[in-house]
Amino acid sequence: MSTSSRNAEKFVVRLPDGMRDKINQVARKNHRSMNSEIIKRLERTLSEDATGILNVEYLEQLSKRCKELEASLEGLQNEPTVALLKRTLEQVTRRCEELEARAPGTQLKIAARG
Numbered sequence: 001m002s003t004s005s006r007n008a009e010k011f012v013v014r015l016p017d018g019m020r021d022k023i024n025q026v027a028r029k030n031h032r033s034m035n036s037e038i039i040k041r042l043e044r045t046l047s048e049d050a051t052g053i054l055n056v057e058y059l060e061q062l063s064k065r066c067k068e069l070e071a072s073l074e075g076l077q078n079e080p081t082v083a084l085l086k087r088t089l090e091q092v093t094r095r096c097e098e099l100e101a102r103a104p105g106t107q108l109k110i111a112a113r114g
Helices: 019-029 034-075 081-102
Strands: none
Touching: 019 034, 034 081
């Protein structure tokens, strides 16, 4: 979305001491103008706010599933441990994949321990 500077809305912002220099340094490092750097960062935080809502829902679902799996483990204490752990890991992995599909950009890493 390209807008000429004549048609763009303008808004004066008062920056705390030192912030202008920090923005300038980061903008130069990223090969952007200060204005472009500020816009990029505002767009990112607004997007992250929307994604954060999905992440909270994702974590709530994950927490609920962990509690369900813990209850399942308590009921299966008589089974051989290795078989039980393999089945539980498969269930957790499947559920995480389902949740990741619902919240793009969010990944849950599952590390297998030997």
